[in-house]
Amino acid sequence: MTDELGSDTGVPTPTPDEGVETDYLADSRTASLRTDGGSDGADTDTGETAASPASTGATGEDLLEAYRNKKDAADDASETDAERERRLRRSKNGESIIVDFVANFVAGGEATFEPVKGRVLMSERRLxxxxxxxxxxxxxxxxxxxxVGQVPAEVEEFFDYTVMVGYVVGNRRRTTVIxxxxETIEKFSLLLFRAVLNGSTTHVKHPAKVGGRVMDTPKRKTGLHLDYESVVFPGNDELGETEGPFEIDLASVIFFEVIERTIDDEKRLVLSVQHVxxxxxxxxxxxxxxxxKMNILGRYLRLIYHWIKSDVRDVEVEEETLEVLVGLYSTGPGIDLASLLDLDEAELASRLGELYDDNLITESELPCDLTPQGRFVVNEEIEGVNV
Structure with missing residues (x-):
């Protein structure tokens, strides 16, 4: 299964064929809540067991209780704001609330397929x-x-922007649409991707190729951490990793494909990423x-690539201004960029202003860094030259 960036990853979008239990969020302190979803079951793709609320030490009531406590203690002036925030956003079993907002959603229940308004809470363990x-x-x-951003036809009249979450209950696949x-949905989606993927044990071969040359690089066992601008593979003593970390700048990605290989007598998906x-x-x-997780990582790469590319789709950079951008990318601090590019200071200042207005650099004057969009433009230019 291959994915030229900008096309579908080949991961099927879940069909929202489940209903929703409807009602409006009133006072959560007096609510009579019951569980819908999250029962034990095997992930049909991986053979993993999907952890139920019971198997992770709670039924979700602890997390909701943390939210209720947050409301009850809002006027407590005996603690500092930071102390109160830390206490209120942690449940009895040590579970932290990392997402808390009100939204309209369609949950994977058994009633009508109709959005309702409620509260979205998320910890490291559950949504x-x-x-x-x-x-x-x-x-x-x-x-x-x-x-992210694909509004199902069944609810397009209700939502402008959504995230669909596919999950397993028992042996059934369900979908919830939020x-x-x-801005809110994109921020929530990034946190959700991180909750699913961060800390995952990963086997990495870097570099597997340089240009068209295959490298005899051994696989490394390491962790994985998502940042907005990069995927980081840190050194991890617990995993036996002694080498330093490396990261893939997502603005530098030019192509990726997901292929199936036999590893240790087992068929596995391998994500091959070409980047500058x-x-x-x-x-x-x-x-x-x-x-x-491999499918979700593919989703994440495509999403960030799409966001960065969308931001520069209508940006037209003159050749002289592009030379300044490439010069910033290629040189370090302390370099006299005006002399290097044979420009006077006024011309350089004007070009920097244009790049800043197009959101390609972080400041309108030196010193400055390239934004992800700026690095994307430079990497496309480099790739064009290499071809």
Missing amino acids: ILATSETKTVVPITSIFDIA GGDR ENGQTVTSEMSMGSRR
Whole structure:
């Protein structure tokens, strides 16, 4: 299965064929909540067991209780704001609330397919969609797909921007759709991707290729961490990793494909990513034991690429201004960029202003860094030259 960036990853978008338990979120302190979802079950793609609320030490009530305590203690002036925030955002079993907002959603229940308004809570272990009378609990380990910005036809009249979350309950696949303004949904989606993927044990081969030359690089066992601008593979003593970390700048990615290979007598998905590093095309390969996580990582790469590319789609950079951008990319601090590019100071200042207005650099004057969009433009230019 291949993915030229900008096309579908080949991961099927879950069909929202489940209903929703409807009601409006009233006072959560007096709500009678019951569990809908999150029962034990095997992930049909990976053979992993989807953790239920019970298997992770709670039914979701602890997390909701943390939210209720937050409301009850809002006027307590005996603690500092920081102390109170830390205490109120942690449940009895040590689970932290990392997401808390009100949204319209369609949860994977058994009633009509109709959006309701409620509260979206998320910890490192579970996602909870709560109204005054119902709640849907989605263990993070049960999530097999995250699709951002694709509004299903069944609810397009209700939502402008959504994230669809596919998850497993028992042996059944379900879908929940959460809608809201674009900024809120995008921020929530990034946190959700991180909750699913961060800390995953990953086998990495970097570089697998430099240009077209295959490298005899051994696989490394390491962790994985998502940042907005990069995927980081840190050194990890617990995993026996002694080498330093490396990262893939997502603005430098030019192509990726997901291929199936036999590793240790087992068929696994391998994500092969071509990206620009130090002015040349490098291929890195990574794999995880979970097909579910591999698919979600592919979703994440495509999403960030799409966001960065969308931001520069209508940007037209003059050749002289592009030379300044490439010069910033190629040189370090302390370099006299005006002399290097044979420009006077006024001309350089004007070009920097244009790049800043187009959101390609972080400041309108030196010193400054390239934004992800700026690095994307430079890497496309480098790739064009290499071809």
